[in-house]
Amino acid sequence: MAPSEESILMNFLLSPSPLPTAISLEQFTKLFPKQLQSHPQIRTLYRDLQYLRAQDIDLVRENIQAEIKSGEKQKEELKNAQLNSGVTGMSRGDKVEADMDIQLFGNKDLLITRPEDHHSLDTLLVDMERACAAMESSIKSADAETSELASQITAAVGELSDLRYGKLNTPPGVENTLRDDIIMGLKRLEENCNNVAQ
Incomplete structure (x- = not known):
């Protein structure tokens, strides 16, 4: 089964996300000169960076959810455009059957169906x-x-x-x-x- 848009975005944008996953406090401390590595402000700076990183992660998660909703809305608009493009006056039952055909056989060009694609x-x-x-x-x-x-x-x-x-x-x-x-x-x-x- 193909991965969903959400899983692709989450894995690509949020993995590994938290600061301790990317760099530990000990590794962060070693980035400073030796005479400053025991300074107590390094731990405070690390916690501040960790907090900022968590905020960024939350913002990215919100943006991913917004993108997922936008994608669902686009799919619905495409489906409605397809239903309205060629056949006028479709009943509710016809729309349900068209949805089943799309689910079963796919849609070759995602928007337009040709008359020769339909069965007589x-x-x-x-x-x-x-x-x-x-x-x-x-x-x-x-x-x-x-x-x-x-x-x-x-x-x-x-x-x-x-x-x-x-x-x-x-x-x-x-x-x-x-x-x-x-x-x-x-x-x-x-x-x-x-x-x-x-």
Whole structure:
């Protein structure tokens, strides 16, 4: 998600804001000549600077809030200009639908919509049929993939059923031990489960 105007302004203009974040009292004291570093007025000067900095931060925060309100007002004016620019006599319901279209599909040029950007009944039906066909195809492929993965899982579980029924003997001449077979079967089951989860 894109950062909001407020978060951009706050992070850019107010971070790091307080004076102790920028420079500590000890660092500030070291900026003075050695013979003056123990002077008590340095602490007072630091506190005064800290107070002035806090006032500046508050002023910047107020200006950011004013800018946010101004931006919201501009967005509303643009929306009203768009509604009033091309189509006259829009009802309240039409305005709600236009707002939903802007939210769903965005607005290419932010102010003007062209007639070719709007659907007619025929183009809307064609697009809806295309979307339905694409969804049906996607569902069929997902069903086929799910069936394949389910059969792989069933096969892996069936191979592991030897444990359940006590078929633990390894035939003579086979290099794999029961332990190796179990580990391979469990890894295959885990892979199949992970594929289903994806």
